[in-house]
Amino acid sequence: MIQRFHVFIPYLLYVCKNGIFIEKEECVIDIPRKFPKSIPIYRRILQRLPIYHPTYIEVEKRIKAIEAGFHGECYVDNFLKQVPFPKSYAILKDLHIKIDSNSYLQMDTLILTKKYIALLEIKNIRGKIAFQKNPDQLIREFDGEVTPFKCPEQQITRQTKKLQVLLKELKIDLPIKKIIVLAYSKTHVVLPPKYTTIVMGCDISIYMDDYNQLPDVLSTTKFNQLSRQLAAKSFEYIPPSIAQTYPVKLADVKTGLICPICKRKVSGQLKCPTCKVGKLLLQQQAVEDWFYLMKDSITNRECVYFLELKDKHAGNYLLNKLPLQPVNNHKLRHYVMSHDR
Template sequence: MNMKLRTKPRPLQKLDAAIPRLSPHFQQLPAMKEDAAIQQKGFSGELKVDYYLDYLATNYTILQDVYLRVNGKNVQIDSLVLSQQAIYIVDSKNFNDTITFDTTLKQMTRSDGKVDKGFEYPITQVQNQQFHLQSWLSQHNLPSIPIYYFVAISEPSTIIKVHGDTEAIGKIVAHAARIPSMIMEKEQQITEQSVNKIQDGKIGKIILNACNVFDMDINKKFSIKKMDLLPGVICTECGLLGMERVYGGWRCRRCNMFSKNAHLNAISDYLLLVKPYITNRECMRFLKLSSRNAATRILSKSGLIYVEKGRYWVKQ
């Protein structure tokens, strides 16, 4: 079963929310757009790998986007597949063109035919993840569970080359479509060696309960001040910032689209980018409402909870 499904990473949610609310002249805007594009590419690659791992969901326990605290450090693992015999780490990589693994120098390069660019060696990455996960399991009195790892290349058009030990890389690295069969092949290999069955569902729940959510303060990273974030409701059709409040909803003055609930995205933006709660006054300012009563009605129907002591609204 899929015990933990992947959602868009919170730093990417914040970037997607902030970018449309900044002036085109904001100094850090190009860097933010570049960062968002890189994160979106990684997220898209992970979703492609998830599609194939889902084939295993009937007989295996799957956790996506695992984020654990181990020995004072945060450890992020793209996917864990748990069977009754072992745990499999699957690390997703989304590269185009040609990638080359150098098993002697322990490095990976990507080439578009003109320029070669170096990247952190994926095998070392998953080996580190294996080490940290083993430490975490040991600390939770689960020391005897075998852990194996694979690197999934999400794009089927990506050409994989090897300088050095091709056989060793071929046992670990493959296009995403092959990873489920590689896991099942490994299962067959270790069946005769395995004596004690693992309660994969129970262990999955233990890991799930310990999972945190990866986050990042993009305001600090990109020097965004509260005053830099432009208020208003964004049109979901054409992207215009500044929909007009009309009877029963919102109207875009550029494309004339009408929406009853376009304000929900604006409220979500505020909770992501400014602070995790919102008052009636803040709602009036951010949605550009002239009526306090209108702000109250909108907030009361937005799925938020009103905290009477603090006189603000928060997510459930």
């Protein structure tokens, strides 16, 4: 359920010479952006909600927003490929790093070189936008409708401060550049942010070229070390469950194993009779549905009810088979998503 991308990085950082692994002078890390795992999960959740449920349309909106964000990020990724970066650089995508017990560094794109770190907050927004102050909000006007959003300038400022804390812990002193990137030029900026650079995706190379003229600050060893550390600390982001925001009751939800392909309920069979999707995969997906839909933990009793298992022993077996982390013992035991597998 949890996959880290950093497992690929050591092979990019070292080459073998005469049987000895040595650091490469030139190191390029740019792993393709992954399709958001949350999209197929939210689509499965739609199969568990009645179409007339007030939350149904909110889940649909969430899917569209995530899809739009992903397409905008991929579009900007294409322009980043055209940037003549220094010999050693890393483009890390969808970072989610724990800073402390209540704080996380979460970035669409982080660019690391020996010269600087650049944080890119990428937005795919249609219509006219204004960065309003007091209070800080992004106001969007589209098709005659005015909609307020969280302020991207405040978002990237918060993430910059968190990155500064992390770099201080790692004893790294490196300039941080923060940029709000509008994926498509169809966005009309009526009032720009006051303290943060904002650019169109097609123009990102101009700003990167200027940053790439800066002098080196890190050695090759330090750069490779920091690349590994940032990637190794990142883990999959699990959003707050839908039930934490919207009125979803367990009684409203369709339980059991549901095939994600044909949408039929699979009961008492080793696989979907139509699509041949295996039972274990269906069970794993159902547990994911629970975390995204109901709450960030699951008990044996909840597992048995939601997956329609035969008894608590089947629930205990499954919960210990999946990549979950047990918390507490005996009657108070529950399971959470694991970041260590």
